[in-house]
Amino acid sequence: MSKDLTLVEVALRDGSHVVRHQYTTEQVVSIVKGLNEAKVPYIEVSHGDGVGGSSVQYGFSKERDINLIKAAKEVSDFSKIAVLLLPGIGTVEDLKEAKEAGADMVRVATHSTEADVSAQHIRYAKNELNMEVVGFLMMAHMASAEKLLEQAKLMESYGADVVYVTDSAGALLPHQVTERIELLVNNLDVKVGFHAHNNLGLAVANTLAAIEAGATFIDGSARAMGAGAGNTQTEVLVAVLDKLGYNTGVDLYKMMDVAQDLVAPLIETEQIIDSDSLMLGYAGVYSSFRLFAQRAAEKFGVDSRDILNELGKIGVVGGQEDMIVDVASQLAKEQK
Structure with missing residues (x-):
């Protein structure tokens, strides 16, 4: 297996959920400067639900993500800037704007069984915009390896x-x-990556399992910032990988400084595995549903864990946030 790994830092994208998509240009610039100095290969910058995600349904950004991408690119002379795009939320036009703002890579995300909806965006990014392109198969637990x-x-x-x-x-x-x-590594001609959430406390362990199975692209988030209980904590992962002899090229001390001095002060509620986060992992529910479920629970006077458990039973996926209110309403009726 390769000892060289490529790290993608997602605190400025997945971590956007934690700050309710209220990142300012000044915050993004400060964090990107630190990550760039730490020699992080890729920094993902966009709304938590990808470019174009600022909306009533997903939450409005404080500042337009295209502007944040541009600001990030202007202060990064080493790290490349990546963006996430979910077809149906972000458009080809959003992607073109992101590229013009300085994005080097796009990660086109679909549900694990709906890769066909990514065709237009992947082809356009690759052939028309000459970007690096990643296919991002979400909710991977809902599909077999085959x-x-x-x-x-x-x-x-x-x-x-x-x-x-x-x-x-x-x-x-x-x-x-x-x-x-392992199945993907042995049967694809392209590189394989892994993105974890820590709802069952397994983010680092799962990332190590992925690396040992042949993944060479890995995601981390400073201070674990991300939906649910957060992502694989970058500074922890870099330290562990260094002890194991893997090469990420990331300066551990500088990465620790970014996490401690720049990112930690932005977090209102520490990334821990509370009851709702645990239920996300246990029931297999999209991590960004946590806050929506908590709001619905308060509105309808039901247990948020029951909402999440029911959502897991019916197999909801990203983009079906409207189902949260439906389930909460039905639970409230059943409890009367």
Whole structure:
């Protein structure tokens, strides 16, 4: 297996959920400068739900993510700037704007069984915009290893340079990560990546399992900032990988300083595994649903854990946030 790994820092994208998408230009510039000095290869910058995600349904950004991307690019002479795009939320026009603002890479995200909806965006990014392109298969616990391979092959055929197994719910166990990553590594001609959430406390363990199975692109988030209980904590991961002899190229001390001095002060509620986060992983629910479920629970006077458990039973996926209110309403009726 390769000892060289490529790290993508997601605190300015997945971490946007934690600050309710209220990042300012000044905050982004400060953090990007620090990450750039720490020699982080890629920094993802966009609304938590990708470029174009600022909306009533997903939450309005304080500042337009295109402007944040531009500001990030202007202060980064080493790190490349990445963006997330979810077809149906972000458009080809959003992608073009992101590229013009300075984005080097786009990660086109779909549900784990719906890779076909990424074709237009991957091809446009690759062939028209000459960007690095990643296929991002979300909610990977909801598809078998064989199904994920089928979908990954589609993304590869559209032109993706890397395909990710994305544990959006933090629901996978290490052996399930190994099974999925190994199958993709052994059957794709492109690189394979892994993105974890920590809802079951397994983000670092699952990322190590992915690396040992052959993944060479890995995601981390400073101070673990991300939806649910957060992502794989970058500074912890870099330290662990250094002890294991892997090369990320990231300066550990400088990465620790970014996390401690720049990111930590922005977090109102520490990234811990509370009851709702645990239920996300246990029930297999999209990590960004946590806050929506808590609001619905308060409105309808029901237990947020019951909402999340029911959402897991019916197999909701990203983009079905409207189901949260429906489930909460139904639970309230049943309890009367």
